Amino acid sequence: MTTKPKVLLVGMGGVGTIVAYGIQYTGKADVTAVVRSDYDTLTTQGFDLESVDYGNVKGFRPTNVYKSVDDAVSKHGPFDYVVFSMKNTPDIQPIEPLIEKCYHEGIGIVLMQNGYGIHKSVLKKFPTAYVISGVSMISSTLYGRVIKHVGQDAVKVGVCDNGKLDYAKQEQKCKDFIDLYSNDKNDIVYDEDVNYSRWRKLVYNATVNSTAALTNVDIGRLELFGGIDSIVRPAMKEILAIAKSDGVDLPESIIDFMIRSDDGEWYPPSMLIDIRKGNYTEYQVIVGNALDVAKQNNVPAPTLTVLYNLLHVIQWRTMEAKGRFVLPEKRPLPEDNFHIEFK
Amino acid sequence: MTTKPKVLLVGMGGVGTIVAYGIQYTGKADVTAVVRSDYDTLTTQGFDLESVDYGNVKGFRPTNVYKSVDDAVSKHGPFDYVVFSMKNTPDIQPIEPLIEKCYHEGIGIVLMQNGYGIHKSVLKKFPTAYVISGVSMISSTLYGRVIKHVGQDAVKVGVCDNGKLDYAKQEQKCKDFIDLYSNDKNDIVYDEDVNYSRWRKLVYNATVNSTAALTNVDIGRLELFGGIDSIVRPAMKEILAIAKSDGVDLPESIIDFMIRSDDGEWYPPSMLIDIRKGNYTEYQVIVGNALDVAKQNNVPAPTLTVLYNLLHVIQWRTMEAKGRFVLPEKRPLPEDNFHIEFK
Numbered sequence: 268m269t270t271k272p273k274v275l276l277v278g279m280g281g282v283g284t285i286v287a288y289g290i291q292y293t294g295k296a297d298v299t300a301v302v303r304s305d306y307d308t309l310t311t312q313g314f315d316l317e318s319v320d321y322g323n324v325k326g327f328r329p330t331n332v333y334k335s336v337d338d339a340v341s342k343h344g345p346f347d348y349v350v351f352s353m354k355n356t357p358d359i360q361p362i363e364p365l366i367e368k369c370y371h372e373g374i375g376i377v378l379m380q381n382g383y384g385i386h387k388s389v390l391k392k393f394p395t396a397y398v399i400s401g402v403s404m405i406s407s408t409l410y411g412r413v414i415k416h417v418g419q420d421a422v423k424v425g426v427c428d429n430g431k432l433d434y435a436k437q438e439q440k441c442k443d444f445i446d447l448y449s450n451d452k453n454d455i456v457y458d459e460d461v462n463y464s465r466w467r468k469l470v471y472n473a474t475v476n477s478t479a480a481l482t483n484v485d486i487g488r489l490e491l492f493g494g495i496d497s498i499v500r501p502a503m504k505e506i507l508a509i510a511k512s513d514g515v516d517l518p519e520s521i522i523d524f525m526i527r528s529d530d531g532e533w534y535p536p537s538m539l540i541d542i543r544k545g546n547y548t549e550y551q552v553i554v555g556n557a558l559d560v561a562k563q564n565n566v567p568a569p570t571l572t573v574l575y576n577l578l579h580v581i582q583w584r585t586m587e588a589k590g591r592f593v594l595p596e597k598r599p600l601p602e603d604n605f606h607i608e609f610k
Numbered sequence: 611m612t613t614k615p616k617v618l619l620v621g622m623g624g625v626g627t628i629v630a631y632g633i634q635y636t637g638k639a640d641v642t643a644v645v646r647s648d649y650d651t652l653t654t655q656g657f658d659l660e661s662v663d664y665g666n667v668k669g670f671r672p673t674n675v676y677k678s679v680d681d682a683v684s685k686h687g688p689f690d691y692v693v694f695s696m697k698n699t700p701d702i703q704p705i706e707p708l709i710e711k712c713y714h715e716g717i718g719i720v721l722m723q724n725g726y727g728i729h730k731s732v733l734k735k736f737p738t739a740y741v742i743s744g745v746s747m748i749s750s751t752l753y754g755r756v757i758k759h760v761g762q763d764a765v766k767v768g769v770c771d772n773g774k775l776d777y778a779k780q781e782q783k784c785k786d787f788i789d790l791y792s793n794d795k796n797d798i799v800y801d802e803d804v805n806y807s808r809w810r811k812l813v814y815n816a817t818v819n820s821t822a823a824l825t826n827v828d829i830g831r832l833e834l835f836g837g838i839d840s841i842v843r844p845a846m847k848e849i850l851a852i853a854k855s856d857g858v859d860l861p862e863s864i865i866d867f868m869i870r871s872d873d874g875e876w877y878p879p880s881m882l883i884d885i886r887k888g889n890y891t892e893y894q895v896i897v898g899n900a901l902d903v904a905k906q907n908n909v910p911a912p913t914l915t916v917l918y919n920l921l922h923v924i925q926w927r928t929m930e931a932k933g934r935f936v937l938p939e940k941r942p943l944p945e946d947n948f949h950i951e952f953k
Contacts, residue, residue, distance in 0.1 A: 481824060487941040491927035491950060497919035532753040533941045569912035576840035577920075580825040583835035598830035598876045607834065 268441045271295045272447060275339055275346040275369055276329065277362075279305060281407035281537070284314055285420050286352050286379060288321060289453050296447040299343045300329040300571070301336055308412050318407075318416040320448045320452040330392060336368040348375040348444055350401075354541075355380035358582065363392045370396070375440045379422070381472055381553025383465050386427035397440045398427040402464040406529070408540055410561075411488035420453040425461030457599060461500055466510035467517060471525040472538075472553045474502035477574040480538035480548060481581075488532035495526055502588025505568040509557055512564035547585055613789060615639045618682055618689040618712055619672065621696025622648060624750035624880070625741065627657055628763050629695050629722060630672045631664060632796050635688075639790040642674040642686045645784035649677050651755050661750075661759040663795040679711040689720040691787055695742075697884075698723040698895045718742055718783045720763070724815055724880075725895025726808050726903070740783045741770040745807040749872070751883055752910055760875060763796040768804030780803040809853040810860060814880075815896045817845035820917040823881040823891060824924075830876035838869055841913065848911040855907035873913045890928055893921035 272295070272465050279302045279335035287298045302309055313326035333339040340346070349369050351362055366376060368579075370393060378385055386398045402425075406418025424445050426437045442457055449455040458464050478498045479489055490493055503522045510517050541548045554575040561568040586592065593608050599605030615638070619630050622645045630641045632640045645652055654668035674683040683689070692712050694705055697847050709719060713736060721728055722744035745768075749761025766786050769780045786799055801807050821841045822832050832838055846865045884891045897918040904911040919920040929935065935950050942948030 392850075478920070478923075481920050482927065484923060484927050488927065488930070488937070489923060491937070491942070491948075492923045494919065494923040497922065498916060530943055531941060568918055573841060574918035575912055576837065577821070577824050579840065580827060580832060580835045580837040584827050584831065586826065587831070594831070594834070598874060599834070600873055605834075 272347040272443075273343060274298050274447065275336070275344075275349040277301045277349065277351050277365060279314070279329070279409075280352065280354070280408045281414060281416070282379060282403055282405055283350075283352030284316070284327070284409065284414050285318065285320070285405060285407050285416055286448070287348060288318075288324070288327055289420055289450060289455075290448050291329065292321065292393060292452070293447060293450045297331070297343075297497065298329040299331040299333065299339050299346070301339050303334060305412070306332065306334050312412060313407070314412050314414055316414045316416060317452045318414065319418065320416065320420050336365050337581075340369050344369060345371050346374060348377055350377040350379055350446075352379045355382050355385060355549050357388065357461050359547050359552050359586075361388070362389060364394060364535065366396075373397070374456070375399055375444055377424075377444060378427075379403055379466075380552070381549050383469055383556045385552050385556070390427065390429055391508060395429055395431045397432070397437055398429060398442045398568065399444060400425050400461040400465065402457075402458070402461060403516065404468065407459075407532065407536070408535075409513050409570075417534070420455075422448075422453070422455045423458035423461060423464040424455060424496050425458035425464070427461070435441075438544075441604065462513075463515050466506070466513065467516045467521065468558055469510070469553065470503050470517065470521050471508050471528065471537075473506055473557055473571060473574075475525070476501045476536045476538040477550065477554055477571075477578060478491065479536045479543045481574065481577055483539065483542065485533040485535040485539065486529050490526075500527065502570040502574065503569050505561070505566070509561045509564070509566045509568060512566045513560050542581070544586060547582060548578060550575060550582060615690040615805075616686060616688075617641050617788075617790065618644065618679070618687075619676070620644045620692065620694050620708060622652060622672070622681065622751045622752075623695065623697070624757060624759070625722060625746055625748055626693075626695030626747060627659070627670070627757050628661065628750050628759055629791070630758040631659065631661075631667070632671055632793060632798075633791050634672065635664065635795070636790060636793045639690075640674070640686075641672040642676065642682050642689070643672040644676050644679050646677060648755070648837070649675065649856065651922050655755060656884050657752070657755050657757055659697070659757045659759060661757065662761065663759065663763050666720065676870055679708050683712050685821075687712060688714050689717060691720055691790075693720040693722055695722045698725050698728060698892050699890045700731065701894050702890050702929075704731070706731060709736060709739075715737070716740070718787055720744055720767075720787060723745055723895070724811075724892050726812055726899045728895050728899070733770065733772055738772055738774045740780055741772060742770050742784045742787060743770050743804040743808070745804060745811050747811065749877065751878075751880070760877075761872075763798075765791075765796070765798045766801035766804060766807040767798060768801035768807070770804070775916060783800070805856075806858050806860075809849070809856065809858045810864065812853075812896065812900055813849050813860065813864050813938045814871065815879075816849055816900055816917075818868070819841045819879040819881040820893065820897055821845070822879045823885045824917065824920055826882065826885065828876040828878040828882065829872050829918060833869075841917075842869065845913040845917065848904070848909070848914050849900060852904045852907070852909045852911060856903050883926070888928065888931060890925060891921060891924060893918060897921065910929060
């Protein structure tokens with residue numbers, strides 16, 4: 268019987284798979300993964316990794332794989348950590364109900380997800396929880412059962428202070444997680460100001476991601492076709508202004524740094540991949556949450572506002588395509604007082 | 611041998627086909643159509659019309675059909691009028707070279723096309739030409755070889771004064787065209803202020819069209835999914851402000867009138883159809899030309915600017931998809947000084 272710490276990992280996509288592999292690579296923890304659509308593939312064949320960090324790996328699978336958090340908890344719980352590396356779509360699939368299924372005092376909840384301010388709803392529901400924020404700068408995508416991992420697994424990990432428990436204890440919980448995960452290939456560092464890192468990442472995600480998704484071109488084409496200068500740069504300036512209003516002072520130079528961060532690759536950003544696959548996008552936590560801060564602090568953000576509103580319509584189109592609701596054959600008009608009913 | 615006036619019509623899509631049918635319906639003119647991709651279909655089977663004006667018509671074809679303006683002119687020229695009902699994409703296919711092939715002193719050039727200020731480039735090239743502006747409010751789309759014509763053929767026709775010829779002569783040329791085209795089913799009227807009508811139409815086209823195209827939903831879904839309120843209304847307000855700076859005072863009430871103009875139908879606007887078919891869009895004349903006026907008159911138009919810039923990237927994506935250029939396998943970077951070369 269193992270005495271290793273137990274990590275529950277929810278979501279085996281481009282990010283989650285590399286996190287799982289990175290933890291198993293250290294040998295310091297057992298990883299139990301929860302996956303839904305890829306369950307059969309993962310349990311029979313595993314995933315193949317073409318990884319800039321770990322090289323070519325055939326048929327990787329985590330120690331344990333289950334279809335649901337319930338199953339994982341009843342077979343292998345309680346867990347020391349639950350890592351959320353699934354997509355962050357609170358409008359579609361909020362994570363709090365999943366946390367509820369594995370929660371106990373002392374579990375570390377690691378949010379290895381995109382977006383700004385994503386810990387707020389977790390701490391609201393679990394006020395004394397250890398919440399850990401992981402800001403990943405990885406470039407990694409799952410195509411079928413192949414992980415194409417082209418940008419190093421670099422993660423900044425920090426504490427989302429719950430204000431209830433001793434901060435040193437929360438910090439220790441966070442650093443213990445880093446110890447399980449950090450190895451000679453990846454770059455996992457403790458981050459005293461994870462809020463800064465989240466805004467920093469948003470400079471890329473809220474702008475390049477959104478624009479690539481809306482125009483259906485990778486970042487290379489986006490640059491050649493004029494979109495970087497006409498849309499991404501103004502949108503990045505808006506993020507910098509919003510961050511500043513939130514007390515985070517990012518240097519102007521971050522704009523060119525981010526624009527050049529995928530150089531050498533045509534690279535399709537994650538939100539573009541989502542759109543191409545017909546999946547939901549993380550527009551709410553990536554753009555919407557930033558706009559909430561803009562509104563609160565009266566910072567103008569005209570470019571991001573249009574991008575957000577377009578992505579919102581597309582999210583609803585995706586809901587319809589996925590059968591979340593069915594519209595009547597005859598178009599309802601305002602006077603019909605029609606409301607969309609979810610299945 | 612006929613002595614009827616001869617009309618050359620370039621472009622047999624949803625608009626052009628109904629114009630051709632409307633003119634032949636009056637029996638007052640012969641129509642020679644120029645089509646490219648649908649040439650075989652049109653000459654062998656013709657188009658079927660499901661028309662709100664003319665009912666169900668099987669196998670309609672214009673009197674003469676040719677693949678090029680050159681062919682049409684050599685077989686049936688000179689023409690009394692040339693009607694452009696093809697898509698208006700000056701960035702892809704400018705019309706001036708086509709006018710050149712059929713031009714003679716006295717020909718009436720009818721621009722039955724979308725956009726604002728589209729006569730300017732024509733008059734620049736042909737300063738003493740009779741240029742006639744046709745602002746169509748039709749709803750009609752070509753699917754395969756079937757025209758689905760759901761909104762009446764209503765056109766405002768007016769003079770684009772060349773400032774060289776006697777205005778009364780230009781007016782007569784315009785009214786003579788209306789006489790050939792107007793019948794008991796359609797609603798073709800002389801318009802003293804065609805600039806007003808063009809701005810008025812832009813209230814719809816620059817906003818509903820663009821937003822539907824970018825989100826890939828029809829106007830019914832656009833409304834249900836929130837896009838009418840979040841994007842279309844602000845964009846419409848910007849058009850009203852730009853028009854005002856151009857001396858055209860449109861009433862606020864036009865906003866709700868336009869939003870409700872497709873009621874009863876889910877209706878996919880023309881630019882959405884273009885996108886769905888993988889075709890070029892008329893973003894340049896519909897949104898770009900309006901933004902040129904905004905810039906000139908210092909009118910802020912943040913929403914339209916983002917819509918335009920996104921559509922611009924998509925136009926280039928379409929050019930690539932249509933093989934207008936080929937990008938290298940390795941992504942070029944700014945220091946490579948790479949320029950796209952058109953075939």
